[in-house]
Amino acid sequence: MAWEIYIQEYENYLKLERSLSENSVEAYVHDVVKLKQFLEISNLDITAQQVQANHLQNFIEYINELGMSAHSQARIISGLKSFYKFMMYEGEIDVDPTALLEAPKLGRKLPDTLDIHEIDKILAAIDHSKAEGMRNRAMLETLYSSGLRVTELISLKISNIHFEIGFLRILGKGNKERLVPIGREALKHINMYREEVRVHLDVKPGHESFLFLNRNGKQLSRQMVFIVIKDLVAKVGLHKTVSPHTFRHSFATHLIEGGADLRAVQEMLGHESITTTEIYTHLDRDYLKQIIKDFHPRS
Known part of the structure; x- marks a missing residue:
């Protein structure tokens, strides 16, 4: 029986017997179609029944080489299963x-970070002679x-x-309130911006x-x-x-690198789950591995 017939029957099965949504059905069917296409471009004239584990493994290696993410690969494998x-x-x-x-x-996925020297370079590149420079x-x-998240930053009110x-x-x-500490350097620049720039703006009603x-x-x-940061980085x-x-x-990374408690960082970031905060421990673990490598007699 041809691939097309099995794929059609599989689609009917997903719709009628598993009662999946239209989007889910489409995704599952596309996974099988991708496998069929791979076999065709590999010049393998085989039916769905003749597919072996090695064919599937070659297919996964192929989509990996295409640069498909691990999440996408896992979803396709789930569809084939x-x-x-x-x-x-x-x-x-x-x-x-x-x-x-x-x-x-x-x-x-480990988040990108800047080290303190890179942050200093970006801040030093700001032109303080311009009004927007002091704001930036x-x-x-x-x-x-x-x-802060970018939305939290632009929504920050003076009264807060x-x-x-x-x-x-x-x-x-989720409209959840939290208290977050802010350093003296940041407060100093906020005051400078308010007293030397913001006070001279024609503030529109509602803002x-x-x-x-x-x-x-x-x-x-x-x-x-985003534009301000992109320009400074360039x-x-x-x-x-x-x-x-x-x-x-x-x-977050610099706090944890310095020994801050995960739950304290979780609170400051406003993370619902501690596991979300744990992605920031990667540099800390790398540091510990380096200590072992440099100083352990059996390294």
Whole structure:
């Protein structure tokens, strides 16, 4: 029986017997179609029943070489396993060729970080002679000092900056409030921006409470923060993809590298789960491995 007939029957099975959504059905079917296409371009004229484990392994290696992510590879493998379970269910095969097919390990993607020297270079590249330069310095100092999300940064209200105790009141994801410490350097630049730049802006109605404003006196946009950082990174010749979130990652990594408690960092970042915070321990682990390598007599 031709591939097309099995694929059609498999599609009907997913819709009628498994009651999957249209999008899920389409994704599962596409996984099988991808395998069929691979066999064709490999000049393998074989039916769905004749597929062996080695064919599947070659297919996975092929999509890996194409640069497909581990998550995408795992999803495709899941789709192929589902298809061949269906083939077993229909009595078309006696042995499942996907039985020993392993999905790639799905480790968390390590976030990009900046070291302190790179952060200093970026901050030093800001032109303080311009009004927007003073704002940008205050903005980036705040990002790195408190690990805010970009939306939290542009939504920061003056009334939520507690200068006397060095804390920000942040309204994060899910409208959850948290208190985040902010350093003296960041507060110094915030005050300079307020007293020397912001005070001279023609602030538009409805934007009075926001700390960071554009030249038209309106709340700063997310896009503008990305643009400011991108331009500064290009200016210093840094060959990394740097975004507002990179400053957040760096804040967390540097804290943990310095010995901060994971739960304290979790609280400051506003993470729901401690496992989300644990992705920032990668540099700490690398540091410990280096200590073993350098000083352990049996290394």
